[in-house]
Amino acid sequence: MTRLPRPAAIVLLALLALLAAYPLYGSLLFPEKHAFLLQKVTGIMILAIMAMSLDLLVGIAGMVSLGHAAFFGLGGYMLAILSPQYEAADIWVALPLALATVAAVSAVIGALSIRTNGISFIMITLAFGQMGYFFFNDSRLAGGSDGAFIYVMPTVEIAGVSLLNLESKLTFYYVVLGAFVGAYLLLRMVLASPFGRVVQAIGVNENRVRGLGFDPDRYKLVAFVIGATIAGLAGFLGAAQYGFVNPAMLSWHQSGQALVMVILGGTGTLFGPALGAFVLELARMGFESVTEHWLLPMGLFVIAVVVLLPKGVAGLLLQLERKPPPEAEDGA
Amino acid sequence: MSADDSVILETRELTKAFGGLVAVNTVSVTVRKGEPHAIIGPNGAGKSTFVNLLTGHLPPSSGRVLFRGRDITGLPAHRISRLGIGRSYQKTNIFPTFSVFENCRLAAQSRLSTSMRFFRPAVTLAEVNRQAEQAMEQAGLATRRDRTAGTMSYGEQRQLEIAMVLATRPELLVLDEPLAGMGKEESERMVALLKGLAAQYSLVLVEHDMDAVFSLAATLTVMVNGTLLESGPVEQIRASQAVQDAYLGDGAEAY
Numbered sequence: 001m002t003r004l005p006r007p008a009a010i011v012l013l014a015l016l017a018l019l020a021a022y023p024l025y026g027s028l029l030f031p032e033k034h035a036f037l038l039q040k041v042t043g044i045m046i047l048a049i050m051a052m053s054l055d056l057l058v059g060i061a062g063m064v065s066l067g068h069a070a071f072f073g074l075g076g077y078m079l080a081i082l083s084p085q086y087e088a089a090d091i092w093v094a095l096p097l098a099l100a101t102v103a104a105v106s107a108v109i110g111a112l113s114i115r116t117n118g119i120s121f122i123m124i125t126l127a128f129g130q131m132g133y134f135f136f137n138d139s140r141l142a143g144g145s146d147g148a149f150i151y152v153m154p155t156v157e158i159a160g161v162s163l164l165n166l167e168s169k170l171t172f173y174y175v176v177l178g179a180f181v182g183a184y185l186l187l188r189m190v191l192a193s194p195f196g197r198v199v200q201a202i203g204v205n206e207n208r209v210r211g212l213g214f215d216p217d218r219y220k221l222v223a224f225v226i227g228a229t230i231a232g233l234a235g236f237l238g239a240a241q242y243g244f245v246n247p248a249m250l251s252w253h254q255s256g257q258a259l260v261m262v263i264l265g266g267t268g269t270l271f272g273p274a275l276g277a278f279v280l281e282l283a284r285m286g287f288e289s290v291t292e293h294w295l296l297p298m299g300l301f302v303i304a305v306v307v308l309l310p311k312g313v314a315g316l317l318l319q320l321e322r323k324p325p326p327e328a329e330d331g332a
Numbered sequence: 333m334s335a336d337d338s339v340i341l342e343t344r345e346l347t348k349a350f351g352g353l354v355a356v357n358t359v360s361v362t363v364r365k366g367e368p369h370a371i372i373g374p375n376g377a378g379k380s381t382f383v384n385l386l387t388g389h390l391p392p393s394s395g396r397v398l399f400r401g402r403d404i405t406g407l408p409a410h411r412i413s414r415l416g417i418g419r420s421y422q423k424t425n426i427f428p429t430f431s432v433f434e435n436c437r438l439a440a441q442s443r444l445s446t447s448m449r450f451f452r453p454a455v456t457l458a459e460v461n462r463q464a465e466q467a468m469e470q471a472g473l474a475t476r477r478d479r480t481a482g483t484m485s486y487g488e489q490r491q492l493e494i495a496m497v498l499a500t501r502p503e504l505l506v507l508d509e510p511l512a513g514m515g516k517e518e519s520e521r522m523v524a525l526l527k528g529l530a531a532q533y534s535l536v537l538v539e540h541d542m543d544a545v546f547s548l549a550a551t552l553t554v555m556v557n558g559t560l561l562e563s564g565p566v567e568q569i570r571a572s573q574a575v576q577d578a579y580l581g582d583g584a585e586a587y
Contacts, residue, residue, distance in 0.1 A: 189450070189451065190450050192453040192454060192455075193449055193450045193451060193452060193453065193454055194441055194444065194447040194448075194449045194452075194454040194457065195447055195448055195449055195450050196450075196454070197434075197437075197438055197441065197447075197454045198438070198441070198447050201427055201430070201438055204427045204428070204429055204430070205425065205426070205427055207425070208421075208425050208426065208427065210408070210409045210410050210413075211387070211389070211409055211410075211413060211419060211421070211425070212410075212413060212438065212439050212442040212496070212500060213410050213411075213413035213414045213442035213443070213500060214410055214442055214447065215408070215410045216410075218448075219447070219448075222448065
């Protein structure tokens with residue numbers, strides 16, 4: 001993946017502008033549901049961060065993981081564990097510590113998983129994910145199967161001066177938006193780097209990468225840790241938003257949902273999985289508002305998208321430019 | 333033995349068994365600098381397995397591989413590549429969704445001390461770009477720079493295969509059937525390319541096309557059923573009765 005084609009970039013920037021301005025027009029469009037929808041969109045952006053981080057593994061490095069939610073959940077649990085009861089955690093301590101923990105745990109899990117490929121990798125990551133789930137479900141560390149509350153948002157202060165009040169839903173919305181855009185730009189930067197090029201090549205033809213003199217396992221491991229850590233960031237934000245963590249955050253349902261977002265949105269494009277998160281969640285909201293049997297139309301919807309858009313929502317956007325000039329004749 | 337500076341690659345009783353099948357059986361070969369070395373033999377003779385042993389794509393069951401006098405037996409493929417053995421594949425093995433340039437650029441990038449660099453865009457590495465451009469030039473692909481590799485003709489993809497090897501700046505080229513599946517015209521172009529390479533690099537060539545072999549190689553090794561039948565200068569092999577009987581024969585080869 002190199003530079004985005006112009007039309008796709010324009011559409012994405014327009015969507016981003018819509019998202020950034022949402023708190024302004026949302027209250028006009030849906031006056032009585034504004035608070036709820038603002039929360040909802042914040043939550044979708046958090047899921048979009050997770051979906052993009054999973055795309056690094058699945059769509060780019062070719063490692064289909066069914067245990068990604070373990071890192072999402074761990075990031076959230078770290079905030080719960082690091083927050084003193086009824087008091088605020090210091091974000092400058094809690095966030096780095098949470099991310100470092102996720103990175104360390106993912107390095108161990110990754111080192112044990114990346115030597116396998118295909119189905120075996122899916123099964124191993126699934127197994128590790130479920131181990132994480134049962135670890136928090138069965139231990140007394142943070143409320144066991146009941147989960148744990150985070151009563152107060154972390155503080156963001158420098159020298160005792162509060163920079164941001166995360167208790168404000170509006171502020172938190174923009175913090176998450178910043179994290180979302182930041183995660184995207186970070187991943188784009190990494191993909192353009194020498195490291196990222198190797199990881200992309202591994203996704204296309206791992207054996208050839210080895211033949212060229214790269215040790216694929218090292219690059220896969222680092223990609224795995226980067227993806228997991230970004231998922232951990234999403235989990236941290238999710239836990240802060242809802243003020244609550246429970247083992248379901250780590251469950252394979254959560255991993256599977258992220259995978260559906262990646263596939264629906266278009267694997268390997270980064271922005272596609274982010275769009276996938278919006279499409280899936282907005283569709284869910286739509287069906288939920290019409291019928292309580294929303295899972296059935298939801299399933300049909302997912303099938304329809306996958307059948308009609310084999311390259312996902314992103315494929316649709318990228319098609320905007322697929323009118324290449326007739327192949328310049330050779331030797332010209 | 334390895335004090336001999338002219339020897340670039342040497343195998344000693346190299347053996348690979350897959351279960352009960354001995355694909356390569358105690359093969360000892362010496363490759364010298366500046367003497368293009370072709371390995372021939374009927375299908376199933378163990379040539380490709382032999383190449384995989386040389387380049388670390390398979391670990392040998394026993395025996396040794398020495399590169400410039402250094403024991404490289406059992407090293408993984410990526411380490412061997414970094415030591416200076418560049419290998420091309422019998423079946424086209426490229427990154428079909430990448431541009432020709434990106435294929436070569438990535439190959440050249442493999443010579444950085446590490447690619448664990450996360451911030452600067454890869455395309456701004458001037459020296460890597462230069463090596464990639466040069467490799468495309470050498471392989472006759474300069475005009476295809478921005479083509480998506482998988483959309484090129486088969487012959488061009490084979491050229492790209494070579495260009496990627498060259499971009500890794502190898503000392504020794506190990507080319508596994510570079511002419512496989514090519515039409516007459518494509519073959520001629522490839523042979524011309526290989527002749528140019530034979531003058532610049534040490535070369536091990538596995539090939540079926542006898543015309544190409546005789547026009548390129550100085551030394552021939554003949555393998556049959558996993559064993560080395562004979563190895564020596566081209567003229568000696570051509571005159572060898574054993575080789576005549578087993579392989580070059582009366583045209584009714586064991587293909």
